[in-house]
Amino acid sequence: MIKGGTENQLGDFIRGRFLFIRSYCQGRNLDPEATMAAIKEEALRITESPERKEFLENRVFGGAILSSVVLPDWLDGVFLRAMTRVLQGDEGSLFTNSSKISCISFEAGRFNAHRQADTVFRILFSNKRPEEWLKSTFGILYTKCYGDKAARFLKVDEVGHRQYRITMNNRNLEKAGPMDCSTVIGYIFGSLEKLSAANPVVTHDTCGVRPGAASEDCIFNVTWQ
Numbered sequence: 001m002i003k004g005g006t007e008n009q010l011g012d013f014i015r016g017r018f019l020f021i022r023s024y025c026q027g028r029n030l031d032p033e034a035t036m037a038a039i040k041e042e043a044l045r046i047t048e049s050p051e052r053k054e055f056l057e058n059r060v061f062g063g064a065i066l067s068s069v070v071l072p073d074w075l076d077g078v079f080l081r082a083m084t085r086v087l088q089g090d091e092g093s094l095f096t097n098s099s100k101i102s103c104i105s106f107e108a109g110r111f112n113a114h115r116q117a118d119t120v121f122r123i124l125f126s127n128k129r130p131e132e133w134l135k136s137t138f139g140i141l142y143t144k145c146y147g148d149k150a151a152r153f154l155k156v157d158e159v160g161h162r163q164y165r166i167t168m169n170n171r172n173l174e175k176a177g178p179m180d181c182s183t184v185i186g187y188i189f190g191s192l193e194k195l196s197a198a199n200p201v202v203t204h205d206t207c208g209v210r211p212g213a214a215s216e217d218c219i220f221n222v223t224w225q
């Protein structure tokens with residue numbers, strides 16, 4: 001276990017990153033093995049700490065990741081950065097503030113929602129209406145990813161017919177950042193797609209983890225028809 005930082009139950013989410021890369025390659029006729037090797041190389045290149053490099057080499061890229069495994073919070077940021085660079089080059093945007101503008105982090109979150117809704121979290125998605133999922137399930141998933149402490153700040157408010165405002169405070173989490181918020185946009189968007197919400201839109205104009213942000217809160221506005 002890596003010392004320092006926080007660790008949450010991210011195993012299945014990280015496993016989903018590997019599956020996302022495979023699916024991305026399939027759709028574009030890219031060689032999955034070569035792409036994965038390039039992502040590993042890039043992840044190691046952008047990681048400075050020898051301890052973390054070792055973790056990436058042996059625990060993440062070197063063996064199977066079990067869904068239930070507890071992983072350090074810094075890992076996903078390295079993954080998303082390396083994936084974006086390899087899959088989209090220097091042009092690829094690392095983050096977005098709307099489901100209307102895609103990026104790799106957004107698509108990776110959306111992919112995981114689709115996949116987890118059919119597998120590990122099936123019971124949390126089945127027979128739920130979008131509003132029920134937002135009001136109950138989202139909090140359960142958020143707690144798994146961000147921990148109990150952060151979950152105390154989570155608020156899901158109904159602000160109109162099929163209009164919700166989700167407020168969270170991720171400021172003290174090492175994984176927090178605009179890329180992570182983009183995966184949240186993608187995850188909520190992908191979940192609403194799975195729940196058959198018509199034309200969902202998720203926007204994130206107030207982001208507390210961007211440099212110089214006025215508030216610590218991250219606010220996500222969610223609508224559908």
Ligand SMILES: [Zn+2]
Nearest residue numbers: 181207208218
């Ligand atoms: Zn944010």
